[in-house]
Amino acid sequence: MVQLDVNALFRRAETEFQSGRFEAARTDLVTVLRIMGDHPQVLHLLALCETNLGRANAAADAFRRALKLAANDPQINNNYANLLNQQGDVAGAFRHFDRALVGNPKAVDPRYNRALLRQRQGDWAGARADLDQLIAAVPGDPRLWEARGTVNRDGGDLAAAAADYDRALALAPDRPIALHGAARVALERGDDAAVPAYRRALDHSAQDPALVLGLAEALEAAGQGGGIALLADQVARNPGWIDGQNSLARMRAESGTDGDFAEGFAKAVALTPADRGLQFAYWRSLALGGRQADALRALDQARPYLGDDAELAMLEAVFASESGDLDRADAAFARAGAGQDVDFARGRHALRRRDPGLAARLIEPLVRADIGMVSAWAHLSLAWRLADDPRHRWLCDQPGLYGTSDIGFSHTELDRLAATLRDLHRTRAHPIGQSLRGGTQTRGRLLTRPDPILVQLRERLAAAVGAHLEALPPADPTHPLLRFRGQPFGFAGSWSVRLSGGGFHVHHVHPEGVLSSACYVALPKLDKGDRPGWLEIGAPPAELGLDLAPLATIEPMPGRLALFPSYMFHGTRPFDEGERLTVAFDVVM
Incomplete structure (x- = not known):
């Protein structure tokens, strides 16, 4: 009877796997296991073969058997976590990425993959922490910088994202992901x-x-x-x-x-x-x-x-x-x-x-x-x-859910801001699917632009939002806004709207926001009689045909900021002539 050399058979399986002959590799690995019993590295390679052959259940079984023998092995845990993530078991994936790092805190792959999973889950801080630790150890790896750029972009820090992509391209000028990321960030920053x-x-x-x-x-x-x-x-x-x-x-x-x-x-x-x-x-x-x-x-x-x-x-x-x-x-x-x-x-x-x-x-x-x-x-x-x-x-209709404040810009600062915004209105008609009629809306994230007057505007708006949140009614975990009382906030979408004579906003809501806004920059002369150009809060969209008056109307004034819950319908009344220039944004928690 011919005695098989299990070491030679395993080496052949490794070669077959590297060449993409996964079925042949699997056959040899099953033979090795039959001869010598369970072994973590043999089971690990078998799990990878099953994964590549599309046999997720068999792969998971092989991973679990391997981990019974090498519970903290970083590569086995990392690859099993990747499989669990593909199957939609996010909690299981995190559990095995964590276990991989317990076994070897300096392991690159599980920390990198955990960072990507944290990013997909919206945990920007956690993803950055993982990537920062890797960058500290391997600062010359462009993959890490471009990944950090993507995390910062998704998290809304476009200036940091731009710097990260630039660093990645300085290390490797031809990386497609970094090239695309740098271009996208430049577009979003205007x-x-x-x-x-x-x-x-x-x-x-x-x-x-x-x-x-x-x-x-x-x-x-x-x-x-x-x-x-x-x-x-x-x-x-x-x-x-x-x-x-x-x-x-x-x-x-x-x-x-x-x-x-x-x-x-x-x-x-x-x-x-x-x-x-x-x-x-x-x-x-x-x-x-x-x-x-x-x-x-x-x-x-x-x-x-x-x-x-x-x-x-x-x-x-x-x-x-x-x-x-x-x-x-x-x-x-x-x-x-x-x-x-x-x-x-x-x-x-x-x-x-x-x-x-x-x-x-x-x-x-x-x-x-x-x-x-x-x-x-x-x-x-x-x-x-x-x-x-x-x-x-x-x-x-609780007191304090909506209200106004002054952002503290002088007439000169408002004029500078208006001039900057007018330069950004480059389309000719309102975008489809948006609320404005008879005007234009800027593209990208207005409040991430590096222009000094916009940076100053962001600072003033942040202060005003913070004060509004502090003055809200008591926290209420069942209320869509008050459940966030006392929590840190950020800006999501931000844009400028320029309406001309006859322009207005249909009544609408902002599905991605917690608080929404209107900040008035420049206005025509408005006759106060029938409140042209005023903001209406709480009135239903006209297409529903409901006879309900607004809960509140707000007079537009240069430098005034109106804040209100994003779930409250809001729109504006048309005005006869002139220019109504505003900045709007959504607050998220």
Whole structure:
């Protein structure tokens, strides 16, 4: 009987694994284990083979057997954590990354991978701490600097992100992730260097559609021509590219030129009418542009190719309700099944049907399940108000939930700020899907720009927000705003709006915020008689057809900051002529 050399067999399995022959490697490893019994390194390699063969359960079993013999082995724990993360077991992944570092605190891979997982979970501080420890040990690794840049960008510190990407590129000038990251940060900071940064990135990754999209947006933001043509060409060559189609529709709408902003979508669905994702994106683009009836017609035209199911019925119901065909919406909702999105849409439809009781019954479970669901709170506030439910006062009318303050800018500082903002308004029409009508809105994150007057503005706004939070009613863990009392805050989106004569904001909410705002920079002469240009808080959107007056109106004044809960509907009254220039932002916790 031939006696097998298990060491030679294991070495052969290692070679097979490195060559991508995972099934052959697995066969040899099973033989080794049958001869010698469980061994951590053999089981580890077997787990990696099973992972590459797509056999997650078998891989997990091999990892667990290996860890029974080497509980703190950093590489086994690291690779098992990666598998658990792929399977959606985030807690298990963290547990094994931690165990890997207990066994070897200096291990690079588990700390790096834990940093990436922390980033994906929104734990920017934890991710930075892991990366800083690695950078202290290996400062010349560009991978670590670009990862830190991405963490800082996602966490809102664009200045630090820019410095991190620059450091990565100084170490390795051709790294695609760092090149793209540096260009994206420049775009979000409003830096005109974004255009050459995107061109440089495209020199190294010419076929990357995300870079083409970024360059088109950078050209638009810089007020240079060619962005729409560049993106239209890319979309024509890849009509099923949904991100590109969405951005092209937005850019065409904001350009203020004649024509159908969604024509790229229309041409694409004509070529591939059975492409479900593309069709849905087309309809949603039309709806965002206020063309719900057109979205409904496009849905009807696609039905022979897509059939009918609950998801399609849900969109049909929403478009029908928003376009005023309430009976058709009722019939479609009956086919739309159940779920969070359906219940919220039915609740909004119930308000349009003047049935606040049904609206409340549909929406109350949603906010109990997710207290941060801003849009649900906004519509529930209307249902409670219509029903004269005392909870409406608790939600929207406690003293101190909304109010105004002065940011302390002099007339000269306001003039400087106004001049800076006017230079940033480079589009011709309002963006689709946004609240303004008769004006323009800046792109990117306004309050991250390095311009000194904007830095000064951010400091004043932060002080005003801090004072507002300190003056809130007592903390209440069941209240969507007061649950955050006493917690640190940050700025999320920030932008400027420039309205001209006849311009206004439709009533809306900010789904990603906790507090929202309007800071007035420049105003026309306004006749106070019927309060033109004033901010209204608490009035419902006009399309719901509800006869409810605003809970408060706020007079715009240069240097005045209005703050209010993001879940409260707010809009502005139109004014006759002149310029109304504001800065707005969302506060997050």
